[in-house]
Amino acid sequence: MADESGFSKGLAGVVADATSVSQVQGEVGRLIYRGISIEELAEKSTYEECVYFSLYGKLPNQNELNKFNAEMKANRVLPKTVEAVIAAAPRSAHPMSILQAAVAAMGFDENPVNLKNEEHNIHNAIKIISQLATAVARISRERRGLAAVAPNPELSHAENFLYMLNGSKPNKEEAHIFDVALILHLDHDFNASTFAARVVASTEAKLSLSISAAIGALSGPLHGGANEKVLEMADAIGAPENAKAWVANALATKAKVMGFGHRVYRTMDPRAKVLRGMLEKLVATKKEKDTYETLRIVHDSMIEELSKTSKDYIWPNVDFWSGALYRLMDIESIDFTPIFAVSRVAGWSSHIIEMWRDNRIYRPAAKYVGPADVKYVDMKNRK
Numbered sequence: 001m002a003d004e005s006g007f008s009k010g011l012a013g014v015v016a017d018a019t020s021v022s023q024v025q026g027e028v029g030r031l032i033y034r035g036i037s038i039e040e041l042a043e044k045s046t047y048e049e050c051v052y053f054s055l056y057g058k059l060p061n062q063n064e065l066n067k068f069n070a071e072m073k074a075n076r077v078l079p080k081t082v083e084a085v086i087a088a089a090p091r092s093a094h095p096m097s098i099l100q101a102a103v104a105a106m107g108f109d110e111n112p113v114n115l116k117n118e119e120h121n122i123h124n125a126i127k128i129i130s131q132l133a134t135a136v137a138r139i140s141r142e143r144r145g146l147a148a149v150a151p152n153p154e155l156s157h158a159e160n161f162l163y164m165l166n167g168s169k170p171n172k173e174e175a176h177i178f179d180v181a182l183i184l185h186l187d188h189d190f191n192a193s194t195f196a197a198r199v200v201a202s203t204e205a206k207l208s209l210s211i212s213a214a215i216g217a218l219s220g221p222l223h224g225g226a227n228e229k230v231l232e233m234a235d236a237i238g239a240p241e242n243a244k245a246w247v248a249n250a251l252a253t254k255a256k257v258m259g260f261g262h263r264v265y266r267t268m269d270p271r272a273k274v275l276r277g278m279l280e281k282l283v284a285t286k287k288e289k290d291t292y293e294t295l296r297i298v299h300d301s302m303i304e305e306l307s308k309t310s311k312d313y314i315w316p317n318v319d320f321w322s323g324a325l326y327r328l329m330d331i332e333s334i335d336f337t338p339i340f341a342v343s344r345v346a347g348w349s350s351h352i353i354e355m356w357r358d359n360r361i362y363r364p365a366a367k368y369v370g371p372a373d374v375k376y377v378d379m380k381n382r383k
């Protein structure tokens, strides 16, 4: 809402449009996709079914889901031009930069936008959703100097992604955990990357270019990039016994603790709860427990310390636990944010398709605070 300055910094509280894709209920810590809670979807559904639900606005029957799965699988192979973009990127580049370029390149052969043909737009979206996972796995393997692994049509989206990333089929438990993580990251109403996608798509730009813009927005440490930063923080803390003092110092020096805070949630992010539950089960089966222990102490100390202050509305968000979970699956920290995009691409697409039914270009107003009448000074007279 606009304050006395006449605008709302960061568009806080501004209702920019209507959506039925998802709703964040910040006060009570609840998230629903098209009316169903993420907890129920995490328990009963699959990523593919949730993508269908998100794009089409209805749960698929068995025939519809089979057809959809077949279309997702048929679109997994990357076009040669996208492979070339990935191969040309320097290995030192962040995978989000390469992914943004790769997704833009997916649009080289994309048909022009046709607002009147929703089916056509959904098929374009399915192609990008499917190919984006292949691109993320391929970018990671290029960086690690490993040969690309071709998609396996026998496997689900989650299984196939882990297979293309690691070169071996995941076990059932890890594949299930990863599938749930994809469900949890799928959508989150008007977050920054979705808003970026919507702004670009509102100009009737192509889907690939709108999604490429969203990838740029997701990469930042205040948004999806926080999952990588949380693990950097855990590594910098070094050992669980350092964590409590580290938090005290962070709060005393007003440093931002990554994976904490949210524009909308005023309590625990419900996705963080589900992720933590899965992480606790997985960590019990692994030798390496230090990352989890360090984060657990950061988590508990933050909540304890913040509860004594007026900032007791700052709670863990989705990015706090996801990286620790992925690390236990031997995934490198630098790949965490691209993995967020593997899931969120379905949310971005659903928002664009919904918005195009009744599109109007985004064009907010600005409060001008510069001078009104400045004289142009010729170069020779400038100091």
Ligand SMILES: CC(=O)SCCNC(=O)CCNC(=O)[C@H](O)C(C)(C)COP(=O)(O)OP(=O)(O)OC[C@H]1O[C@@H](n2cnc3c(N)ncnc32)[C@H](O)[C@@H]1OP(=O)(O)O
Pocket: 010, 221, 222, 223, 224, 226, 254, 255, 256, 257, 258, 259, 260, 261, 262, 263, 264, 311, 314, 317, 318, 319
């Ligand atoms: C998928 C996602 O995008 S989830 C969010 C991922 N991002 C992070 O985890 C990064 C850390 N968190 C943050 O930077 C912020 O909480 C954001 C960007 C998520 C939300 O930003 P905003 O809604 O603008 O919150 P805002 O910055 O107004 O915070 C209010 C106060 O809480 C403080 N605060 C907010 N988050 C944190 C944090 N993580 N650690 C310490 N203090 C914090 C701010 O410094 C500010 O203090 P001040 O009033 O003394 O200046």
Ligand SMILES: O=C([O-])CC(=O)C(=O)O
Pocket: 187, 188, 190, 191, 192, 223, 262, 263, 264, 317, 318
């Ligand atoms: O909603 C937000 O501002 C950020 C977030 O949690 C998400 O995009 O998942």
